[in-house]
Amino acid sequence: MDSEDLSLVPGYEGHIVYLGDKKSNCTLRITDLRLSDSAEYRFRLITSGDKFHGSPFSLNVTDVVLEMDPTSVSEEERVTLTCRTKCTLDPITAYSWYKNGQPIPNSNTYSPVYSLFSVSSEDAGRYSCAVEGHEDLPSPEETLTVTYGPRNTSVSVSPSGEIVEGSSVTLTCSSDANPPVDKYTWYKKNVTSPKASGQSYSITNISSEDSGEYYCEAENKIASSNSTALMIIVAGRDSSPVYDNISGMAMAPTATQTAANVDQDDVHYASVHFSRSKNQEVPLYSTGQLPQPQKQDEDVQYADVKFNHPSSATQ
Structure with missing residues (x-):
């Protein structure tokens, strides 16, 4: 039987x-050698x-072939x-x-066997x-996929700064997960039903009733x-000044800072600033005290502030 002409x-x-x-x-040169090139070769002269x-x-x-078992795993x-x-x-090789x-x-x-124990996402x-x-002839690569649930879940608020009645804010939930998060749900503390779903939650024409602690749940x-709760405090358009800068109180410094879990009762605060109209009366303070520095495991405490409203006051 004649051989095939390559x-x-x-x-x-x-x-x-x-x-x-031809003399x-x-x-004959074979380039890009393949397993299928294994055969019996001979030349033919006609x-x-x-x-x-x-x-x-x-x-x-x-x-050389690398076998991976399994190719997709959960952490650990x-x-x-x-x-x-x-x-x-x-x-001995x-x-x-x-x-x-x-x-x-x-x-x-x-040994031709190499084990990865208790794998992580890294x-x-x-x-x-x-x-x-x-070493110049390594095996083809095999890809290892490590799956894990959502983590580092956090909430950010936009725009930053004071939140005044009638304005709009957008809360955005971020989380690291593999496979990616496929469901985001928004909650307000002490409210039974969810407020919204989706990675972002917008509150338009905001009012004092919208004040409260918000958090998101990321799920795959x-x-x-759950993210850490974000405290939203809505100021009236003509609110009297209470504190020029609420950051003087013992609390988390920014609205975008994150923590591990809402169950820890850590609360982040949106930036709060109360403004007043030029002709508005200025309330007098009878007593006011900032809280002492708190320990790490203590909850945030507010100072007791009482207001006296005289019949008239001058600015």
């Missing part, structure tokens, strides 16, 4: 190059009167990497392991292996997580 075989076009001539050189076949040559193409699970090759290796194209520190082993990436002495198929 120049006519589908898939070999551009894959083989004849370097010889005495029968050199003259005007006959055909001649050279002695056969067997080509055995081997490669175990992953096993196995480096396989059909090459005939020395009884070392293996090198790579992540995202870079050697994994202190990972060289004399272990996600592309892995490959190579046989020592042939793994778990859910």
